[in-house]
Amino acid sequence: MKxxxxxxxxxxTLAIPETLGAQNETIxxxxxxxxxxxxxxxxxxxxxxxxxxxxxxxxxxxxxxxxKQLFLDFQKDRPSxxxxxxxxxxxxxxxxxxxxxxxxxxxxxxxKEILTPEQFExxxxxxxxxxxxxxxxxxxxxxxxx
Numbered sequence: 001m002k003x004x005x006x007x008x009x010x011x012x013t014l015a016i017p018e019t020l021g022a023q024n025e026t027i028x029x030x031x032x033x034x035x036x037x038x039x040x041x042x043x044x045x046x047x048x049x050x051x052x053x054x055x056x057x058x059x060x061x062x063x064x065x066x067x068k069q070l071f072l073d074f075q076k077d078r079p080s081x082x083x084x085x086x087x088x089x090x091x092x093x094x095x096x097x098x099x100x101x102x103x104x105x106x107x108x109x110x111x112k113e114i115l116t117p118e119q120f121e122x123x124x125x126x127x128x129x130x131x132x133x134x135x136x137x138x139x140x141x142x143x144x145x146x
């Protein structure tokens with residue numbers, strides 16, 4: 001019995017560094033996301049987004065320039081939100097959401113013209129995955145607040 005307890009204690013001490021390593025990875029991911037949200041100019045944000053997309057989808061030169069210009073146009077149109085979400089009226093929130101969806105539709109049409117069918121499919125899958133991860137994360141924060 002004592003041997004079993006000692007074995008469990010040893011296994012427990014071995015598992016602690018693994019969980020700490022996993023926590024460090026999530027902290028590093030959050031920090032890299034924060035870096036992207038820093039106060040970059042619209043040109044810098046467009047550059048970073050287009051380079052990331054080039055890595056993921058293997059874009060050629062003309063696609064890179066078109067995607068960069070598309071991101072630049074969207075970054076410049078993006079208003080700097082002065083109010084927090086809690087201070088907005090329901091009509092203002094509705095307008096913001098409606099405008100965001102309209103911009104997503106335009107983005108999707110433009111991407112469909114720029115990318116090949118295979119690239120477009122891969123891009124759609126990655127955006128869908130990113131949105132589902134975002135929804136899961138927001139659900140977790142809501143549950144933590146309760």
